[in-house]
Amino acid sequence: MIYLSYKRIIRPIIFYWSREDPEKAHELVIKILYYIGKYRLIAYLIERLFLVKDKRLEVELWGLKFRNPVGSAAGFDKDGSARYGIKILGFGFASLGSFTQYQQDGSERPRTQRIPKDEAIVNCMGFNNPGADQTAERLSKKRKIDIPIGISLGKSLRTPLENAVEEYLYSIRKLYLYGDFFIVNVSSPNTENLRELQKKEYLKNILVRLQEEIIILSKEHETNKKPLLLKISPDLSTEQLHDILDICLELGISGIVAVNTTTSREGLNAPASEKGGLSGKPLWPKAIEIVKQIDNYTKGAVPIIAVGGISTPEQAKEMLSIKSVKLIKIFTAVVYEGPWIIKKINKGLLK
Ligand SMILES: Cc1cc2nc3c(=O)[nH]c(=O)nc-3n(C[C@H](O)[C@H](O)[C@H](O)COP(=O)(O)O)c2cc1C
Numbered sequence: 001m002i003y004l005s006y007k008r009i010i011r012p013i014i015f016y017w018s019r020e021d022p023e024k025a026h027e028l029v030i031k032i033l034y035y036i037g038k039y040r041l042i043a044y045l046i047e048r049l050f051l052v053k054d055k056r057l058e059v060e061l062w063g064l065k066f067r068n069p070v071g072s073a074a075g076f077d078k079d080g081s082a083r084y085g086i087k088i089l090g091f092g093f094a095s096l097g098s099f100t101q102y103q104q105d106g107s108e109r110p111r112t113q114r115i116p117k118d119e120a121i122v123n124c125m126g127f128n129n130p131g132a133d134q135t136a137e138r139l140s141k142k143r144k145i146d147i148p149i150g151i152s153l154g155k156s157l158r159t160p161l162e163n164a165v166e167e168y169l170y171s172i173r174k175l176y177l178y179g180d181f182f183i184v185n186v187s188s189p190n191t192e193n194l195r196e197l198q199k200k201e202y203l204k205n206i207l208v209r210l211q212e213e214i215i216i217l218s219k220e221h222e223t224n225k226k227p228l229l230l231k232i233s234p235d236l237s238t239e240q241l242h243d244i245l246d247i248c249l250e251l252g253i254s255g256i257v258a259v260n261t262t263t264s265r266e267g268l269n270a271p272a273s274e275k276g277g278l279s280g281k282p283l284w285p286k287a288i289e290i291v292k293q294i295d296n297y298t299k300g301a302v303p304i305i306a307v308g309g310i311s312t313p314e315q316a317k318e319m320l321s322i323k324s325v326k327l328i329k330i331f332t333a334v335v336y337e338g339p340w341i342i343k344k345i346n347k348g349l350l351k
Helices: 001-018 023-038 040-050 085-087 132-141 163-180 195-200 200-220 238-251 282-299 313-320 332-337 340-351
Strands: 059-061 065-068 069-076 093-099 112-115 120-123 149-153 181-185 228-232 255-258 279-280 305-306 325-330
Touching: 001 023, 001 181, 001 332, 023 040, 023 085, 040 085, 059 120, 059 325, 065 340, 069 085, 069 149, 069 340, 085 093, 093 181, 120 282, 120 332, 132 163, 149 163, 163 181, 163 195, 163 200, 181 325, 195 200, 200 238, 200 255, 228 238, 238 282, 255 282, 279 282, 279 332, 282 305, 282 313, 313 325, 313 340, 332 340
Parallel strands: 069 093, 069 325, 093 149, 149 181, 181 228, 228 255, 255 305, 305 325
Antiparallel strands: 059 065, 112 120, 120 279
């Protein structure tokens, strides 16, 4: 009932109100989540509506406990302000960021396009975020949260590729205490040349240096060695993918997040901007294909967090039935299906 009212009433109103700049709708949602998250009693009551509590949904991975396998994808909460609200929606974990060393405003607005006919989004946000210093200050002031937090790290536009590693190191040092696991994002199509960092010559160095830094930070702060994951693009050739997987296997990377948005416009029935990354339903076939390739190549040795076009319990089940896939993340489905989608997927998984 409530589910239908989102699609028939709430969604059309929000979409109409934000038709010139869809990002307005997202900003509103983040604000609401921020305020709901502030008031513990309201938060508690709303969470009871959304959360599916069941032991069978729990996942243990990297020594962390996930109450269910459905997380929010990076980009959903770009400054970390809505993480309590994300928890209230019933997510099993949250991804924050991507954060860069320097504060960035990102690309000029409007920089997101909704494509309702295809239940897709094209975005060219360009890593708008408060920067690592300000984010560390914000996250340090907040109370503890009892779902795992993944922190996604990106590269500022101004930083040349050769210096990218220093930027990732800077950000992880600043944010280490506030994340349970870290995701290296070298796969966003919206920062010029960023995806070049997926090439062997850059990637190995970045991952090795970050792994070394995590060892240092874990000793300094007396924590466990926090997991380091890599998020990849869906637009890689098989050869490029294999090169990346060889590096992940060699270095013992904790996991792979597959996939980011695509520059391809395949599967779209409605016109879309040429600039930016496509997410949502049309991304599903590519996402599942790549996830299967990773699973096959690594023989299940590297845990995967699968993301890309997941919008039904059946798709969630299909992804999670792949041996390496331990967790999934969603973003665009929340826009088109409403926040009840998290509950719907979790309930579907229990069936
Ligand atoms: C508006 C928007 C902003 C995004 N920002 C980021 C980001 O900052 N970092 C990142 O790794 N992925 C980002 N993504 C990609 C998502 O995390 C996810 O990989 C992608 O949207 C595919 O999942 P979906 O089809 O469920 O949306 C963004 C996606 C959207 C739609």
